[in-house]
Amino acid sequence: MNKKKSVRRRKCRIKYFIKILFMIIMIVTVCYAADKIINMNGDDKEAAEEIRNLVVSSRNAKQSEQLAYIMKNKDNYTTDLIELAKRNSEAIKFVYDYPENKDNKIDISIDKDIDCNGVPLFMQWDERWGYDKYGDGIIGTNGCGPTCLSMVATYILKNNYMNPEWIADFSEESGYVSDNGTLWALMGSGARKLGLESIEIPLDENRVYSNLEVGNPIICSVGPGDFTTEGHFIVLAGLEDGKIIVNDPNSRKNSKKRWTFDEIKGQIKNLWVFR
Template sequence: MNTYRNIHARQQKHGRSRKKRTGHLLHFILPMLCLILLLCTLASYILNRAGAGLDVISPISSLFHGSARDEISHYASSHGYDISDYPQSLIDLYDRNRETKDFVFEYPMKKSKTPPIDLSDLNTSTVPLLMQWDQRWGYQQYAGDLFGLSGCGPTCLSMVTIYLTGNTDRTPAWMAEFAASHGYASDGNGSYWSLFSEGGSSLGLDVTEIPLDEQRIIDNLQVGNPIVAVLGPGDFTTTGHFIVLTAYQDGQIKVNDPNSRENSEKLWDYDRISGQIKNLWVFR
């Protein structure tokens, strides 16, 4: 009888120990699962907002979105198209920049349309943000490619001109025709730098090329003079790109990046972007 009691007591003790260990394990696992779910949700949100210049996260992005080609192929087949209807350059654009989803996905059905362009409701008290891949002009040809891929230069000049003159007729589409007709479009390479120095002057703007000097940049931005910058590889591009420096706030620089709303919503440290800047033009 004593032996039976001892065995029974040990079984009860072991059972309580197992329950205790299981309880401790659950207390550890459940918070970890919640944390993982939270991190995945946060990462998905960040990646949904990822813009140009973030090529480094493309492999991570694919974990949440699937590959760009697969997403576009699925959309195309569900709308009566095929992945072969998309230029590889557009697939690559979406892979780099998920902001361009509508522009890329709807390419087959909208590429031949010419919607009316009315920018009269733009707020011109600050430099307006316009995107080169806006569907109203992004599908037209410029410099041997789609404007949405090659039109950062005319888009920047359009933003600056509209801000300084208040003339909202100087849309990116208008500026593309102006650049092409005056020899500022470089086939396969976007825009020549002379689009800003010569082209800006011919549009009646006061244009001054300035050196890369932090205080001079700050002084111009503080009095409302936008600055067009041409950039090399870095945060904004893997090749070359034009952006507009628009303001100086809290010791940092605000930019209008015609390829990324994400970049345009940030403030940038001078030291972060100065090494990427190849040339600067101040507009008044």
């Protein structure tokens, strides 16, 4: 019996030391990257400190290196892209790749997404379409609206061409985008032009749940809160264990979480249900 306890204690100590070692490696890596950035920025101590904080908040060493490169080479990036990299660690690689890939045309296939169960999750900064122009920017920074409508259209119509790039082009050609972003009309008259049934509904918990229960996705316009600091579109894609599945085109983390109605209701500005 004592021998078993001794073995368990030894295993616990080993696991503890492994965790400590991993933490030390991460701290050393991040500090090294931060020091490199400071050297890159010379005597600009305020800029160096800002970048150090950004590097420390990024999730891994690779992201730290890529963020360091972006901040050193700001002339290669738009202001919106730099801000995207600073506030969303998931999109750092997309921003980092922008100078090299912005002019590349990719044959987009969403066949696998059509075959998935439920509403597919598309990220607006997916490199398949994220660098394409939209409004006064690109889909990666401005295209949450067409990306959400693409998720819904793909789910309901089961076609393989209404990807976010196609919807963004449709939105621009049809006048559904302004200097301030995507117009709400894209979710109403725009969606109906695509063959979808779109109905504006009130912010009512019973209406939301009853539609999600029968498989009708809902696009929401949201204000500042968990999903944005300004304005944004998200998809309420279904239910899981009584909670709402949110497809956030700007965050896989938000999309993995399951949300209660009370958590999101205060952020919702408008809702459209689709069939």
